[in-house]
Amino acid sequence: QQQVKQSPQSLIVQKGGISIINCAYENTAFDYFPWYQQFPGKGPALLIAIRPDVSEKKEGRFTISFNKSAKQFSLHIMDSQPGDSATYFCAASMIKAAGNKLTFGGGTRVLVKP
């Protein structure tokens, strides 16, 4: 019940295209859904996050769509750039539970071709 499933495992997109990454969860107690970006040899960096009381959140070229009834959420990267090439992780947590430990998806390696 604690799992977060992420797809696809890898993604190749042309510069200017849209990258779409999907995640699904089981535990309805999750109430915080962040996305992290990780470059090789670096730690994950928070990209954007959403709470279940909204269905969409946009920050620049990055948009999270959230479907509470389907227990799914997705990341859309608009106008993808070569600098977006990285591994993206979705995650989920229960903020009100002790400690807000993050449960991560398996990651999606995105390659943006120039």
Next chain:
Amino acid sequence: NAGVMQNPRHLVRRRGQEARLRCSPMKGHSHVYWYRQLPEEGLKFMVYLQKENIIDESGMPKERFSAEFPKEGPSILRIQQVVRGDSAAYFCASSPQGFTDTQYFGPGTRLTVL
């Protein structure tokens, strides 16, 4: 304001030796989380600590692993009698308080067990 600091960045140990990983949280942060990332996998929660207290260690292996966050000094993740399967990247994250959303990750310590 310096970010989360981890050292060493790379650590090589032979089987049976001890590994000590250090994490200094961001200034003003009193909550520390440790995660482990196996090659080609997502991050897995290990332990959540506040100053001088272990709050949640549900992700820690039962044997050989321990963690502390003393009143003064960095948080330490200790792995005794390392085995090859311990080879991974270990990430520390910090937050200013427990019941909040954003966790800030350090650059990680990459442990290689020969």
